[in-house]
Amino acid sequence: MNSEYTQAELHFRDEVRQFLREKLPEDIRRKTLLxxxxxxxxxxxxxxxxxxxxxxxxxxxxxxxxTGWDATRKSIFETECALAGAxxxxxxxxxxxxxxxxxxxxxxxxxxxxxxxxxxxxxWCQGYSExxxxxxxxxxxxxAYRDGDHYVVNGTKTWTTLAQHADxxxxxxxxxxxxxxxxxxxxxxxxxxxxxxxxxxxxxxxDGYREVxxxxxxxVRVPVENRIGEEGHGWTYAKVLLxxxxxxxxxxxxxxxxxxxxxxxxxATPDGSGTLMQNPVFAHKFAEIEIELLALxxxxxxxxxxxxxxxxxxxxxxxxKIKGTELAQSIDELHAEIAACGGLPYVPWQLEDDFxxxxxxxxxxxNSWLRYFNNRKSSIYGGSNEIQKNIICKAxxxx
Ligand SMILES: Cc1cc2nc3c(=O)[nH]c(=O)nc-3n(C[C@H](O)[C@H](O)[C@H](O)COP(=O)(O)OP(=O)(O)OC[C@H]3O[C@@H](n4cnc5c(N)ncnc54)[C@H](O)[C@@H]3O)c2cc1C
Numbered sequence: 039m040n041s042e043y044t045q046a047e048l049h050f051r052d053e054v055r056q057f058l059r060e061k062l063p064e065d066i067r068r069k070t071l072l073x074x075x076x077x078x079x080x081x082x083x084x085x086x087x088x089x090x091x092x093x094x095x096x097x098x099x100x101x102x103x104x105t106g107w108d109a110t111r112k113s114i115f116e117t118e119c120a121l122a123g124a125x126x127x128x129x130x131x132x133x134x135x136x137x138x139x140x141x142x143x144x145x146x147x148x149x150x151x152x153x154x155x156x157x158x159x160x161x162w163c164q165g166y167s168e169x170x171x172x173x174x175x176x177x178x179x180x181x182a183y184r185d186g187d188h189y190v191v192n193g194t195k196t197w198t199t200l201a202q203h204a205d206x207x208x209x210x211x212x213x214x215x216x217x218x219x220x221x222x223x224x225x226x227x228x229x230x231x232x233x234x235x236x237x238x239x240x241x242x243x244x245d246g247y248r249e250v251x252x253x254x255x256x257x258v259r260v261p262v263e264n265r266i267g268e269e270g271h272g273w274t275y276a277k278v279l280l281x282x283x284x285x286x287x288x289x290x291x292x293x294x295x296x297x298x299x300x301x302x303x304x305x306a307t308p309d310g311s312g313t314l315m316q317n318p319v320f321a322h323k324f325a326e327i328e329i330e331l332l333a334l335x336x337x338x339x340x341x342x343x344x345x346x347x348x349x350x351x352x353x354x355x356x357x358x359k360i361k362g363t364e365l366a367q368s369i370d371e372l373h374a375e376i377a378a379c380g381g382l383p384y385v386p387w388q389l390e391d392d393f394x395x396x397x398x399x400x401x402x403x404x405n406s407w408l409r410y411f412n413n414r415k416s417s418i419y420g421g422s423n424e425i426q427k428n429i430i431c432k433a434x435x436x437x
Contacts, residue, residue: 288362
């Protein structure tokens, strides 16, 4: 694969840089670079700016409002956004349910849902996992029985990221009887989160923030027209969505940006008579990660090329998920090592604009530990890394 950019690609990179310089709001940039949690308003504000520029949907085909960029342009765009401190697009609408809707949804559903996703007018969340169905997702119990023109949904979803902001949830539900095979008894429903009978219980994550929730359904009525595709075929659509999710979790551009930041910090951190970056043990670890990240970048480019025309990535997305999250966590560990005991007074809320009181420890040390704690999740969500290894064994290696 040619790693040199063409003149046209360099021109595109300049265009992206200029756009980011002019349009990325300073308050959002600062929060993102500090690794702070963004509010719903921050995320939506940025996504609407991208939409105005026509750059919100990098993975959609042009006919639905996507950019139609090839893999190199997508990579340039993601890298420049990460380096400039632009937030990542919230994936649930734009990168996860939208490809399912434009691939398997009917025309009415495409007209009804896609424009609002593109314009970030609605916030989506993902209702797959349940208290007793995570890795073994097909054993999910949330039921949907038919009552005239509606399904009546009962059950509980868990670990539902940012459901507290959501207007809609895409949900896997059991429409088949208990004796029916799991994979033919599951349907894919789009459910309005404002429907009567839906309630949330917050779950605090290791970093101390509310990022995930339980979502309870108590006789929630959902119009049959909100079902994607055929009844009982939801498992097929669910798996396609997961390949998009896993490709997205690789976050190569984000890791590259964090690695660059680690180099800057380590170069300014005293260690013996030199700096931490000059410490051979640290430098060795750093170099190993840098090389692996470069290799991952090429793998990602190959996968993204396959999605150029709106196709789903293949099971190779599991490789991206494993390597991407392992590397991201290794980079977090480098940051934690640089911050060392500077991160012990863990008071992340002192990074907030409205914090009143005396600050303890440096912002960058707290930020490093905030990221470290938060990102323990990445080898679990989207299907744990152990499960991805099982998928690679079966679907890629044919074992
Ligand atoms: C922060 C966070 C956000 C999330 N957001 C969402 C969301 O928005 N929507 C959503 O639907 N879900 C979400 N999830 C759920 C996530 O997809 C599940 O946690 C994940 O699939 C694992 O399921 P589980 O938690 O039930 O663990 P379990 O399935 O109970 O697994 C426990 C451990 O056993 C291992 N294991 C299980 N089965 C096997 C096997 N066959 N072979 C080898 N090892 C195995 C797993 O790797 C894991 O280490 C989120 C999770 C987290 C942590």
